[in-house]
Amino acid sequence: MLEFIGKLFRGEEDASKRVAKERLRLVLVQDRMSLSPQALNAMKEELIAVISKYLEIDEAGPEVSLERDGESVALVATIPVKRVTGLARAGR
Amino acid sequence: MAGRVIVITSGKGGVGKTTTTANLGAGLAALGRRVCLVDADIGLRNLDVVMGLENRIVYDLVEVVEGHARLRNALIKDKRLEGLFLLPAAQTREKDAVSPEQMRTLCAQLAEEFDYVLVDSPAGIEHGFRNAIAGAHEAIIVTTPEVAAVRDADRIIGLLEANDLPNPRLVINRLRPQMVRRGDMMDIDDVIEILAIDLLGVVPDDEAIIVATNRGEPIVISGRTKSAQAYRNIVRRIEGEDVPFMQLEEDGWVDRLRNLVGIGRKKTRGA
Numbered sequence: 119m120l121e122f123i124g125k126l127f128r129g130e131e132d133a134s135k136r137v138a139k140e141r142l143r144l145v146l147v148q149d150r151m152s153l154s155p156q157a158l159n160a161m162k163e164e165l166i167a168v169i170s171k172y173l174e175i176d177e178a179g180p181e182v183s184l185e186r187d188g189e190s191v192a193l194v195a196t197i198p199v200k201r202v203t204g205l206a207r208a209g210r
Numbered sequence: 211m212a213g214r215v216i217v218i219t220s221g222k223g224g225v226g227k228t229t230t231t232a233n234l235g236a237g238l239a240a241l242g243r244r245v246c247l248v249d250a251d252i253g254l255r256n257l258d259v260v261m262g263l264e265n266r267i268v269y270d271l272v273e274v275v276e277g278h279a280r281l282r283n284a285l286i287k288d289k290r291l292e293g294l295f296l297l298p299a300a301q302t303r304e305k306d307a308v309s310p311e312q313m314r315t316l317c318a319q320l321a322e323e324f325d326y327v328l329v330d331s332p333a334g335i336e337h338g339f340r341n342a343i344a345g346a347h348e349a350i351i352v353t354t355p356e357v358a359a360v361r362d363a364d365r366i367i368g369l370l371e372a373n374d375l376p377n378p379r380l381v382i383n384r385l386r387p388q389m390v391r392r393g394d395m396m397d398i399d400d401v402i403e404i405l406a407i408d409l410l411g412v413v414p415d416d417e418a419i420i421v422a423t424n425r426g427e428p429i430v431i432s433g434r435t436k437s438a439q440a441y442r443n444i445v446r447r448i449e450g451e452d453v454p455f456m457q458l459e460e461d462g463w464v465d466r467l468r469n470l471v472g473i474g475r476k477k478t479r480g481a
């Protein structure tokens with residue numbers, strides 16, 4: 119009887135929907151961060167174009183990727199700089 | 211004015227796209243709208259059976275697209291509801307018998323004659339899906355409150371956005387209020403929070419839908435169940451009405467006991 123009442127009023131913590139929601143959340147983090155290689159490349163090109171307005175960069179050097187750390191995703195870009203251009207200095 | 215072309219899609223199979231298409235189409239026709247249902251599931255035609263129109267097919271979508279039949283001759287008129295028509299899929303052809311460009315032309319043609327063109331999408335994200343969305347102006351996503359279905363819905367939302375179909379609206383199908391209450395099924399808020407799209411409606415899991423489907427009669431036509439009411443509400447929301455969400459479950463004795471003891475529990479929001 120006690121057990122029955124316990125079941126009746128049981129919190130949602132031990133129920134399967136919590137598990138479902140948590141698993142879904144995690145799997146979607148993974149799904150959502152998978153960008154197609156074409157999209158990633160297009161983004162890289164555009165990043166280079168924007169950054170080149172301010173810095174002289176090594177066009178062959180940039181690396182762009184998405185990295186996951188637990189539930190958060192970071193865009194990691196490594197862009198070797200040759201030198202700061204005039205535009206950037208003038209803009210100060 | 212050209213009609214609205216709405217694709218009903220989901221990613222995952224078996225979640226209720228065809229059932230939803232049939233009921234929303236019949237529901238819109240019952241309000242006096244001219245509606246054409248398009249079965250875009252080429253090779254696995256279903257909508258004709260769900261509508262109970264399978265014995266009246268003469269020509270199919272592929273024959274129309276290939277120019278072997280005229281569109282008006284391929285449309286099957288539903289005798290139960292004025293203004294309701296079905297364009298059946300081909301049963302013995304491959305999905306790539308039709309191109310997205312051809313679907314776009316076909317949908318535009320239908321939109322000139324109908325207030326609504328509802329396109330029933332096949333499962334998956336490949337050719338059949340791209341055909342189904344090609345001519346659409348709007349999208350309705352159907353999901354069930356399960357991990358795999360919601361995951362696929364999320365993928366579809368992304369693909370729709372990438373194909374110029376932003377802001378799809380969601381129908382949560384086969385909700386089981388008792389399981390939600392037990393905490394054994396994700397509830398409406400859970401699904402909406404995860405997918406972050408607008409809710410169009412919720413249809414409870416209901417045996418009466420299977421019975422109606424056995425008979426080839428969309429439940430929305432004369433059903434007295436909550437599921438039938440849920441479809442009618444969705445139809446009115448599509449028409450732009452602001453229809454409040456109904457409660458899906460009566461207060462049982464457990465509720466009354468809980469209220470008495472003062473332990474509140476969230477009610478299942480409705481359809």
Ligand SMILES: Nc1ncnc2c1ncn2[C@@H]1O[C@H](COP(=O)(O)OP(=O)(O)O)[C@@H](O)[C@H]1O
Pocket residue numbers: 220222223224225226227228229230256383384385413414415416417419420423437
């Ligand atoms: N709300 C519901 N309650 C009970 N059964 C349902 C409901 N919605 C759909 N079904 C059943 O689920 C099965 C799959 O539905 P269907 O519409 O064919 O899905 P899909 O087109 O997405 O593959 C069918 O047998 C249908 O009768």
Ligand SMILES: [Mg+2]
Pocket residue numbers: 227228229251256331332
């Ligand atoms: Mg189907």
